[in-house]
Amino acid sequence: MSTSRTIICLLRNDLRLHDNELFHWAQRNAEHIVPLYCFDPRHYVGTYNYNLPRTGPFRLRFLLDSIRDLRHTLLNKGSNLVVRRGKPEEVVADLIKQLGSVSTVAFHEEVTSEELNVEKRVKDVCARMKVKVHTCWGSTLYHRDDLPFNHISRLPDVYTQFRKAVETQSRVRPLIPTPEQLKTLPQGLEEGAIPTAEDLEQTEPVSDPRSAFPCSGGESQALARLKHYFWDTNAVATYKETRNGLIGVDYSTKFAPWLALGCISPRYIYHQIQQYEKERTANQSTYWVIFELLWRDYFKLVGVKYGNRLFQIKGLQDKSVPWKKDMKLFDAWKEGRTGVPFVDANMRELAMTGFMSNRGRQNVASFLTKDLCLDWRMGAEWFEYLLIDHDVCSNYGNWLYSAGIGNDPRENRKFNMIKQGLDYDNNGDYVRQWVPELQGIRGSDVHTPWTLSTASLSHANVSLGETYPTPIVMAPEWSRHANKKPSGAGPSSRGKKGPSHTPKQHRDRGIDFYFSKSKNL
Secondary structure: OOOOOEEEEEEOOOOOOOOOHHHHHHHHHOOEEEEEEEEOHHHHOEOOOOOOEOOOHHHHHHHHHHHHHHHHHHHHOOOOOEEEEOOHHHHHHHHHHHHOOEEEEEEEOOOOHHHHHHHHHHHHHHHHOOOEEEEEOOOOOOOHHHOOOOOHHHOOOOHHHHHHHHHHHOOOOOOOOOOOOOOOOOOOOOOOOOOOOOOOOOOOOOOOOOOOOOOOOOHHHHHHHHHHHHHHOOHHHHHHHHOOOOOOOOOOOOOHHHHHOOOOOHHHHHHHHHHHHHHOOOOHHHHHHHHHHHHHHHHHHHHHHHHHHHHOOOOOOOOOOOOEOOHHHHHHHHOOOOOOHHHHHHHHHHHHHOOOOHHHHHHHHHHHHHHOOEOHHHHHHHHHHHOOOOOHHHHHHHHHHHHOOOOOOOOOOOOOHHHHHHHHOOOOHHHHHHOHHHOOOOHHHHHOHHHOOHHHHHHOOOOEOOOEOOOOOOOOOHHHHHOOOOOOOOOOOOOOOOOOOOOHHHOOOOOHHHHOOOOOO
């Protein structure tokens, strides 16, 4: 087609123009730029161990939103997003052949095996076709080259040691400038249609008005969310107090889905926090946003250090645990039919919206691994299927923690489902929102319907084993808290009224899941 120098920017989980080294580098080195996104068929097959669907309806909708948004942004900069269906290595080979002017293929490096295999195949194609490869690192807050460890094998196996080291010895790089205009596509190159959910053999999800994440994908939505959460509402200034909430959009930042696809840069969030702290307020809440971004970095680096051990049944500790593979128990868990209302509410929220709070995730993971003793990978693969914000390293890293085989071998902790429900949904509003068959049970009694008298249940139109299941498992420690409940007659006095607030006594716990020695969670 053309003899001028063309650079293909192969996009994967970096669907943004701001703080994107690929575009910045290509703009300086090319006459034409081809921003390319491939719908890789390998993302739409079954998961590795249990053959669950890999990309669920909510994440796919969010991805399609993000692709449309990026195309719109690039068109405004004089470019376009070229979209193809096919394996990236094959699409890249076809484009090199078709264009005849490609000098370099550039992409951001990823860390886990499937993504690394794609990179290897793309490099092989380029070597064969005498085209250069240029790679960047851009998915973390701290750049890989700026870490205070000589080699990834020196990455501490405890998060706190990692956090203290980077906070004292590293710095976050400045933002990469956003190009005002981008070099054009080579003439005659077709943009390609953005597929529909149906094209990818997925159903279009139904929006649920109860969703805590009623947001769309894309860079412009991500930047608007940050503006809303920081500058318009000042919600960020109370993040640490509200982040264990369960109901509503603003109890937490909700940045994770955009971070997972790279629609927003962690560095951009960091620099906005710095600005907010200068202009408005600096407190534990503003710091805690950075603290959570560092967890994300840490899990990604654990993925680099441990490779495929992240996905293996024995985990990072190479620890044999006699996990069960009882599909009936698994089905009850994933469908929200365990008979434990706090677990069921969270699992139904996930199934119907693609989202679940951080507090909920910790609890349902503990329930699956510690109460049901099921293979942790069943839970990890179910989350991979449904979560809008699925991030490979964070998802599998968190499940390894829950299963007690992660890289921080503390005492084997188990969450008490009843205590957690009473602590974080003290009046039962969250449970009643997602488990409508229990709506007749008032107050905190909704967490333990099996302790109520036949008359109370009948009055609430609940028949255990018929309208709502009896618990599929009972843990002995539950009874300690089932008997301490505030009266079910009306609003509870525990913590603040209103379901989206964290009760006062839990505000400064930090992430008790990771740090507490206490087994009484």
